[in-house]
Amino acid sequence: MIQGPESSAGRVRPAGGGARLRRVAKGLAGAALMLAASGAVLAQEAGRPAIQTNQAYVDSLPGDAAAIDFADPVAVFRHVFSGLDGEVTVYPTENYFYYRFLHRGVRYAGNIRLDVLDRDDGWLHFAYFRDYTEWSSSEPVSYRRLGPQDGIAVTRLAPLRYAVAFEGRTVVFQLNDLAGVRPPEGLIRADETYIGPVHDESGIRFFALYNRTIKAFQYLLDESVPVLDVLEPSAISPDILIGVRTGFAFHRDKYRDRKILIGVFEGNANVNNYFDGPFDQLPDNFLADGRLREAILDIEPDLAGTIDRYGNSNGGAERYFIGSYLHYRYHDDLAVFSDCAADTSLPEELYYGCFSIDEGPDGLTAGEVDR
Structure with a gap:
């Protein structure tokens, strides 16, 4: 999901090289998962399957006909907040609660974020924008940090549980407690540091790690829970698996029983939807010991x-x-990984460099580790 108004892709690198940064602008993340052409999900009654129909989609297009002042963040927050249940669950691990709504035939998206930096001080971050498409230019993201001066009270009820009160109504936000999540025994190598659990907005979970030998971060698929996707082998290599729902591409590790994230579909990244990759869902609630900072400084x-x-x-x-x-467009784009991994002269510790990419001025490179 996008991280700031200055970059539609949410990824900013300084000119001339240097550290890789993404703009966050205090919570400007959020975009909507585009509905399938079949339409919106029908309300699910007990014992009935949730079915999507074109009828429901077309019927939903007018949205709320009431006037909304999109120039006023508090007015838009009022509209969104009034539509929430009394308690909601925030799955993504950077604590973004994503939403979307239709208004007069136009889809809007955004997020309410309870940022680890200032939620205990009574603040939340609110962003909204007209939903992105590949055929239409994006509009600026509207954002404001909201708090007492806006009539909003954020109260910590318990670790990772917060009440947000506004205009006589209270909604409880339950953040995702993955504090006890650890990779299975033997999944992490001796030269790797486990950074923490990642719950992506796609519904896929990862283990974020740092490889000290190749000085690179990587994401492993968390298969200790059901993987809410079907992974199919690519025509490029049987070791490359691509998610039918998410488009996430993984490479099988030939030394350990694990799958390493190697790609996300470029079209999803372009519109910043739920499948743009886990770069913006780091395990913020579980980084108190400074291991992420130490890994960054190692690079x-x-x-x-x-x-x-x-x-x-x-x-x-x-x-x-x-x-x-x-960010791949075609399966062929992923061949750079399998070609590198097929190099039998690579020692095991350098094999993992094949899955660390650099999209620099000279193009894509993989596996460039000094031997």
Whole structure:
């Protein structure tokens, strides 16, 4: 999901190289999963399957006909907040509660974020925008940090549980408690540091890790829970698996029973939907020990003194970009990974460099590790 109005893809790199950053602008993340052509999901009654129909989709298009002042973030927040249940669950691990709504035939999307940096001080972050498509230019994201001056009270009820009160109504936000989640025994190598559990907005879970030998972050598929997708072998290689629902591409590890994320479909990244990859869902609630910061500094020692334990800099306006996977358009684009992995001269510890990419000025490279 997007991280700031300055970059439609949410990924910002300084000119001339240097640290990879993504703009966050205090919570400007969010975009909507586009509905399937078949239409909206019917209300599911007990014992009945949830079926999508074109009728429901067409009937939903007018949306709420009431006037909304989109120039006023508080007015839009009022509209969104009034439609929430009394308690909601925030699955993504960077604590974004994504929403969408239709208004007079136009789909809008955005998020309410309870940021680890300031939620205990009574703040939330609210963003909204007209939903993105590949055929229409994007509009700027509207954003405001909301709090007491806007009539909003954010109260911590328990660890990872917050009440938000506004105009006489209270909604409880239950954040995703993955504190006890650890990779299965033997999944992490001795030269790797487990950063934490990632619950992506796609519904897919990952283990984020840092490989000290190749100095790269990687995401492993968490198969300790049901994987809510079907992974099919690519025609490029039987070791490359692609999700039917998500488009996420994984490469089988030939040394350990695990799957490494190597790609997300470019079209999803272009419109910043739920399938744009886990770069924006780091395990913020579980980074108190500074392991993420230490890993970043191992790659970019010049950032010492400029980033916090979450990788934020400039007061939280930017965040170190952790997205070591390819935005692919065609399956052939993924051949760079399988070609590298097929090199039998690579020692085991350098094999993992095949899955760390660099999209630099000279094009895509994989597996460039000094031997």
